[in-house]
Amino acid sequence: MSGLPEDRSLELSGDALRDLVAAATERLVAHVASLPAQPAADTAGGTDLARSLRTDLPETGRPAEELLDLLFTRVIPKSFNTAGPGYLAYIPGGGLPHAAVADLISGITNRYVGVFAAAPGAVAIEADVVRWFCAMAGLPRDAGGVLTSGGSLSNFSALVAARRRLLPENFLDGTIYVSDQAHYSVAKAAMLAGFPERNVRKIATDAAFRVRADAIVEAIARDRAAGKRPFLLVGNAGTTNTGAVDDLDALAGIARRESLWYHVDAAYGGFFVLTERRRKALAGLERADSIALDPHKGLFLPYGTGALLVRDVAALRAAHAVTADYMPPMQDDPDCPDFSQLSPELSRGWRGLRVWLPISMHGIGPFRRNLDEKIDLTLWATEELRRIPGVEIVAEPQLSIVAFRLRRPGLDEKALTALNRDLLARVNARARVHLTSTMLGDRFAIRICVLSFRTHADRVRAGIEDLRTAISELI
Numbered sequence: 001m002s003g004l005p006e007d008r009s010l011e012l013s014g015d016a017l018r019d020l021v022a023a024a025t026e027r028l029v030a031h032v033a034s035l036p037a038q039p040a041a042d043t044a045g046g047t048d049l050a051r052s053l054r055t056d057l058p059e060t061g062r063p064a065e066e067l068l069d070l071l072f073t074r075v076i077p078k079s080f081n082t083a084g085p086g087y088l089a090y091i092p093g094g095g096l097p098h099a100a101v102a103d104l105i106s107g108i109t110n111r112y113v114g115v116f117a118a119a120p121g122a123v124a125i126e127a128d129v130v131r132w133f134c135a136m137a138g139l140p141r142d143a144g145g146v147l148t149s150g151g152s153l154s155n156f157s158a159l160v161a162a163r164r165r166l167l168p169e170n171f172l173d174g175t176i177y178v179s180d181q182a183h184y185s186v187a188k189a190a191m192l193a194g195f196p197e198r199n200v201r202k203i204a205t206d207a208a209f210r211v212r213a214d215a216i217v218e219a220i221a222r223d224r225a226a227g228k229r230p231f232l233l234v235g236n237a238g239t240t241n242t243g244a245v246d247d248l249d250a251l252a253g254i255a256r257r258e259s260l261w262y263h264v265d266a267a268y269g270g271f272f273v274l275t276e277r278r279r280k281a282l283a284g285l286e287r288a289d290s291i292a293l294d295p296h297k298g299l300f301l302p303y304g305t306g307a308l309l310v311r312d313v314a315a316l317r318a319a320h321a322v323t324a325d326y327m328p329p330m331q332d333d334p335d336c337p338d339f340s341q342l343s344p345e346l347s348r349g350w351r352g353l354r355v356w357l358p359i360s361m362h363g364i365g366p367f368r369r370n371l372d373e374k375i376d377l378t379l380w381a382t383e384e385l386r387r388i389p390g391v392e393i394v395a396e397p398q399l400s401i402v403a404f405r406l407r408r409p410g411l412d413e414k415a416l417t418a419l420n421r422d423l424l425a426r427v428n429a430r431a432r433v434h435l436t437s438t439m440l441g442d443r444f445a446i447r448i449c450v451l452s453f454r455t456h457a458d459r460v461r462a463g464i465e466d467l468r469t470a471i472s473e474l475i
């Protein structure tokens with residue numbers, strides 16, 4: 001067999017691998033060190049940049065140094081700085097570098113965690129992470145779940161598990177109850193699962209943006225009378241708009257009485273259960289049939305890390321398990337899960353390691369203390385906002401989001417929206433913090449969401465200063 005053409009250039013030598021990692025590491029270290037000085041966002045000219053980056057499939061390569069420079073000088077800076085301390089937009093997280101080191105290890109070792117048989121130790125580590133989360137949420141010992149790419153996929157698999165458990169094959173009468181503040185991924189999950197959009201009932205919320213339990217009960221009764229099949233109730237443990245936490249215990253009671261699957265979307269807020277102060281607000285979480293969590297938010301991990309926890313693993317398996325002749329034997333032992341039987345995915349990366357490594361290195365203590373700090377920073381920001389003449393707090397913080405707007409006498413909603421858009425643009429132009437807005441009913445509101453492990457008092461103070469300055473410019 002000698003003389004066959006072979007190309008070994010993709011098999012990096014030890015030295016070549018070391019040099020490549022070192023070259024990347026050098027730039028990463030400089031990048032992280034300069035994060036506080038980088039703008040909170042810079043996307044001006046982004047379309048031109050995107051066009052200029054386009055290339056044809058190259059036949060031959062370019063030096064790594066040149067490619068890394070392209071990434072770090074041109075590609076990465078032109079963005080929302082989602083890793084930086086000034087990112088107070090949408091829902092931040094930051095991206096722990098330890099998790100990226102874990103990704104390097106899982107990528108290079110390339111172990112297969114879709115089935116237990118292929119990598120029992122790696123699967124055990126990931127199963128342990130799921131178990132930690134279940135215990136944290138207060139689910140029973142035999143609960144389980146999977147790590148997902150994020151809250152959207154967690155909500156999707158939960159919805160499909162509920163459908164499979166409670167509805168017949170012809171499920172088009174099945175109705176779903178969410179609040180008018182629910183994340184749009186629930187409606188998207190319903191759509192992907194084959195439900196008509198009209199089957200998702202968006203139930204009214206109170207002045208604190210919590211779903212009205214009485215309105216849920218009424219909607220269910222109305223639907224039953226009309227021959228519909230209510231099957232799923234989704235509670236919010238921290239809405240994306242304002243961080244509102246529904247009365248999770250009351251919703252659990254409704255779900256039980258009405259024989260519905262009870263899912264809690266805790267993608268943003270779930271990890272606040274780690275804090276003494278917010279555990280009480282999340283009471284009832286432990287009564288859920290399923291829970292969506294986003295470690296890439298409240299545990300500060302890089303994007304692509306979600307979790308779905310389920311009380312009854314068999315329900316998740318029933319909705320996702322299929323077999324084939326070319327697959328290895330599947331496990332019955334609950335301690336040896338085949339993740340592919342619990343998830344839409346088969347082949348995928350070893351997500352568990354990126355959660356396991358940082359938590360194992362530090363313990364959960366620093367995570368809890370960081371979340372406590374974010375609560376304090378949000379409360380502090382809210383008090384500062386209240387002291388600025390003309391500022392109205394539209395949503396008091398329940399977790400780590402505050403929503404507010406500037407008011408001026410005599411302005412109607414349209415004019416107020418324009419005024420606040422202008423204010424938001426002025427604050428963001430200073431680029432020390434980056435904020436986003438939302439609509440709360442008919443009110444345009446600016447949000448501050450503090451959730452990055454890199455955000456501390458100095459940056460929140462800078463954001464309040466920039467708000468004061470921008471408001472004084474508007475007068």
Ligand SMILES: *Cc1c(COP(=O)(O)O)cnc(C)c1O
Pocket residue numbers: 091149150151152153183185238239240265266267268294306
């Ligand atoms: C972020 C978020 C989602 C969606 O999660 P992804 O990880 O972005 O897919 C769902 N629900 C809530 C409450 C969220 O904050």
